[in-house]
Amino acid sequence: MPTLRTALGRPTLIAFALIFALGAPDAEAQRNKRAAVPAVSPQCSDFYAATNADWLKQNPLPAGVGTVSVLGQFRDRTLQQQRQLLDAAMQSPQGNVQKLLGDFWASGLDEAAVEADGSRPIAPLLDRINAIKRAKDVAPAIAALHQVGIPVAFNFSPDVDLQHLDRHIGYFMQGGLGLPDPAYYTRTDADTRELLGRYRTYVKQVLALTGTPANKLDDESALVIDLETRLAQVSKPLLDLRSPFANYAAIPTKDLGKQYRNLQLDAFLKAQGVSDDTVSMADPELFKRLDELVAGLKPDQWKSYLRWRVGDAMAPYLAKPFRDAEFEFRGRVLRGEAAPAPRWQQVLDAINLAAGPMLGKEYAARYVPADHTRRAEQIAAQVRDALGRGIERNTWMSEVAKTEAKAKLDRLKIEVGTPKRDLDYSVQPMGRGSFGGNMLIxxxxxxxxxxxxxxxxxxxxxxxxxxxxxxxxxxxxQNRLIVTAAVLQEEIFNAKATQLPPAVLYGAYGALVGHELSRGFDGKGRMVDAKGQLRDWWTPADVAAWTALGGKVAAQYDGYAYPGLKSVNVNGKLTQDENLADLAGIELAWDAFTTAEPQADAAARQSFYQAWAGLWAQQVSETEAAQRAAVDVHAPGHWRANGPLVQQPAFAQAFACKAGQPMQAQEATQIRIWR
Known part of the structure; x- marks a missing residue:
C-alpha cells in the first residue's frame, strides 16, 4: 500500500582481405562470384535499426541524461496529461472529485502559502504524541498514525491471502525504520558508520523542526537511533523477504489482544476499520519484542521516535526547512539526486501517492474515449482466443496440463481503463490553504x-x-489482465490515427497483451490453477520442456552484444523470462491479427512488425547501459525488437528474409511457444 514515505584491428583485417583477393590467380572470378550474391536488406539485417532510423536520428541523447526512449517519452506525456487535467480542475472543476483535486493541486503549487503554513499541518499529530504520559498511551498513538497513512513501529497493509487467493487479509510486517535496510543499523564498516552519522544529523534537523529544544537534540536523536536499532536487530534481512511466503503466516485475530497486550493489536485493527477474522503475521518474535518495548522503554523515548517519524514522513509536503533537510539526506545521499524535481512534479507525485485513484478516475474519463476502451477489450479478447488455439496446438505441453490451461483461460478476466469496482469518494473538503493538511486528508x-x-x-x-x-x-x-487507461495512447494504442492499418494496434498493443497473458501459463503461472489455488499443475515433462525452451532463448540472447558497451553481451539467463514472454506475445498477437484480418495486404503485415519494433527505440548512455546489463531483467530495446522476430517465419515472408540471414533463424532451430 502506498504510504507517505531502477576496433583498432579492423582496418588491418580489411586490408589483408583485399590484398589476398587481388593477389589470387582467380581474383576476377572471385569478384564476379561475390557480385552475384544478393545484398541483405536492412530489414533482414537489423530490423530495429531499419525501423527506428528516423527516430534515432531525431532523438540524440542529451549530455548528462541516462536514457531517452519511445516509452520514456510516452510516460512523460502521461505526466503532462495529468498536469493539464489538474490545471483544468483547479480553474474550473467539474464535479466533487475534480474540486478536491483542483484544491489539492492549487495548495501545492502555492509555495508562498506552503511556507506560511510552516509545520501547522502536523501540529495535531504532534499534540497527540506529546500527550503520551504512560506506556498504555503509546499503542493508541501508533494506531492513530497508521490511520493517516504514516506507518510507525511496523507495517500493516492488505494483500492476497496465499491460502485463499479470492480474498485479501491484513499483513503485519516489519517496518518503522527511517533507513531502507535493517543492516544499516548493525553493520560496523566505515561507510555504513558514516551514513549512520549523516542520518543522525537529519534526525536532529527534523526533531528541531518538530519542537525539540536545541539542548535536547543530542539526547533525543540518540533515543530515536536506539529504538530503531532495537527494531533492526530483530528484523529479517531484506533478501530473506523476497518471497511472498516469507511474509505469510495466517493467524486468527481473536487472540491478538491477549497475545500483544501492550501493542493492543485488537484495538489497532478496530481503529483501521478491519473486522476480519484472519491476519498474517510471519514474524511473531518481532511483534513480541515490540510489545516488550512499548512497556519497557520510557514514554519519552517513544514520543521522540514518533515525532521524528511524523516529521520525516511529512517533510516533502511542508515548508522549505523540512524539504531541504529531507532532500539533502534522502534525495542526495540515499537516491543520488543532484537537485529536487520541479515543483509541479513534486506536487503531482504527492497527489498520486495520497489521492492516486481519484486522479485515475478523472484521467480515464478525460483521455480515454469509451470506443477506445471497447476496441482495446476486443483486441485483448482476440489475443486471449489466440492463446487458446496456441494451448491446443503446441507440442511441448502435456494433455493433462492443456486441460488445466484451457480451464484457467476460460476463467481469465480482462479489465481495461479503470478497476471494475469503484471507490467511495466521500472525503473531507480540502480547500487551498494548506498543502500539508490536504496531504493528510x-x-x-x-x-x-x-x-x-x-x-x-x-x-x-x-x-x-x-x-x-x-x-x-x-x-x-486474480487471473486477470489489467490494462490501465494510460496505455491507450499513441505509441501503444494508436486508435486515433485512422489512416493506419489495424495491424499497428496488434503489433504494439496486441503483442504486449500477449506478453502479459502468457505469464499465466508459463513457469510461474503454472503455480496457480484454474480454481485460483496454489498448485503446480504441470507434469515433470512439462517442466522439462519449458526449461529446455528457456535454455534455448537464453542461449540466443547470450549471443547478442549489449548496445553501447564493449565486450559485454546480454545476460540471457537474467532476461530469460521476459524474452520468453516477448516471443509468446508476438506469436499470439500475430495469430490474433491474421485471424481478425485474413485479407491483410503485404504492407499491413509489415506494419505489424514495424509497430512492435517501434516500441523499443532508445538511446542509452554507457553508464546507464552498464547498470542495466548487470541487473535489468529486460533485454535492451534493440534485442527486444529483433530477438522474437528472428523466430517468426511470417516475419521472413513479410520482408523476404532468407533463413540464415541475421533476422531469420534456420527453420530447424527456430524456437516456438504457442505457434
Whole structure:
C-alpha cells in the first residue's frame, strides 16, 4: 500500500582481405562470384535499426541524461496529461472529485502559502504524541498514525491471502525504520558508520523542526537511533523477504489482544476499520519484542521516535526547512539526486501517492474515449482466443496440463481503463490553504479505502497500479489482465490515427497483451490453477520442456552484444523470462491479427512488425547501459525488437528474409511457444 514515505584491428583485417583477393590467380572470378550474391536488406539485417532510423536520428541523447526512449517519452506525456487535467480542475472543476483535486493541486503549487503554513499541518499529530504520559498511551498513538497513512513501529497493509487467493487479509510486517535496510543499523564498516552519522544529523534537523529544544537534540536523536536499532536487530534481512511466503503466516485475530497486550493489536485493527477474522503475521518474535518495548522503554523515548517519524514522513509536503533537510539526506545521499524535481512534479507525485485513484478516475474519463476502451477489450479478447488455439496446438505441453490451461483461460478476466469496482469518494473538503493538511486528508482517505480491501470477496476491489500510470499487467492471484487507461495512447494504442492499418494496434498493443497473458501459463503461472489455488499443475515433462525452451532463448540472447558497451553481451539467463514472454506475445498477437484480418495486404503485415519494433527505440548512455546489463531483467530495446522476430517465419515472408540471414533463424532451430 502506498504510504507517505531502477576496433583498432579492423582496418588491418580489411586490408589483408583485399590484398589476398587481388593477389589470387582467380581474383576476377572471385569478384564476379561475390557480385552475384544478393545484398541483405536492412530489414533482414537489423530490423530495429531499419525501423527506428528516423527516430534515432531525431532523438540524440542529451549530455548528462541516462536514457531517452519511445516509452520514456510516452510516460512523460502521461505526466503532462495529468498536469493539464489538474490545471483544468483547479480553474474550473467539474464535479466533487475534480474540486478536491483542483484544491489539492492549487495548495501545492502555492509555495508562498506552503511556507506560511510552516509545520501547522502536523501540529495535531504532534499534540497527540506529546500527550503520551504512560506506556498504555503509546499503542493508541501508533494506531492513530497508521490511520493517516504514516506507518510507525511496523507495517500493516492488505494483500492476497496465499491460502485463499479470492480474498485479501491484513499483513503485519516489519517496518518503522527511517533507513531502507535493517543492516544499516548493525553493520560496523566505515561507510555504513558514516551514513549512520549523516542520518543522525537529519534526525536532529527534523526533531528541531518538530519542537525539540536545541539542548535536547543530542539526547533525543540518540533515543530515536536506539529504538530503531532495537527494531533492526530483530528484523529479517531484506533478501530473506523476497518471497511472498516469507511474509505469510495466517493467524486468527481473536487472540491478538491477549497475545500483544501492550501493542493492543485488537484495538489497532478496530481503529483501521478491519473486522476480519484472519491476519498474517510471519514474524511473531518481532511483534513480541515490540510489545516488550512499548512497556519497557520510557514514554519519552517513544514520543521522540514518533515525532521524528511524523516529521520525516511529512517533510516533502511542508515548508522549505523540512524539504531541504529531507532532500539533502534522502534525495542526495540515499537516491543520488543532484537537485529536487520541479515543483509541479513534486506536487503531482504527492497527489498520486495520497489521492492516486481519484486522479485515475478523472484521467480515464478525460483521455480515454469509451470506443477506445471497447476496441482495446476486443483486441485483448482476440489475443486471449489466440492463446487458446496456441494451448491446443503446441507440442511441448502435456494433455493433462492443456486441460488445466484451457480451464484457467476460460476463467481469465480482462479489465481495461479503470478497476471494475469503484471507490467511495466521500472525503473531507480540502480547500487551498494548506498543502500539508490536504496531504493528510487525502492520505487518510486512501488508507481507509485500502483497509476496505481486507475481507472475503474483496480481492478484486482494485488494482496495484493506477489508471494514469502506463501499465499492462497479469494479476496472477486474480487471473486477470489489467490494462490501465494510460496505455491507450499513441505509441501503444494508436486508435486515433485512422489512416493506419489495424495491424499497428496488434503489433504494439496486441503483442504486449500477449506478453502479459502468457505469464499465466508459463513457469510461474503454472503455480496457480484454474480454481485460483496454489498448485503446480504441470507434469515433470512439462517442466522439462519449458526449461529446455528457456535454455534455448537464453542461449540466443547470450549471443547478442549489449548496445553501447564493449565486450559485454546480454545476460540471457537474467532476461530469460521476459524474452520468453516477448516471443509468446508476438506469436499470439500475430495469430490474433491474421485471424481478425485474413485479407491483410503485404504492407499491413509489415506494419505489424514495424509497430512492435517501434516500441523499443532508445538511446542509452554507457553508464546507464552498464547498470542495466548487470541487473535489468529486460533485454535492451534493440534485442527486444529483433530477438522474437528472428523466430517468426511470417516475419521472413513479410520482408523476404532468407533463413540464415541475421533476422531469420534456420527453420530447424527456430524456437516456438504457442505457434
Amino acid at each position: 487525502a492520505s487518510t482517505w486512501r488508507h481507509r479505502e485500502e483497509m476496505k480491501r481486507i475481507g472475503k470477496g474483496n480481492a478484486d476491489r482494485r488494482w496495484d497500479v493506477l489508471p494514469q500510470q502506463p501499465a499492462l499487467a497479469y494479476d496472477i492471484a
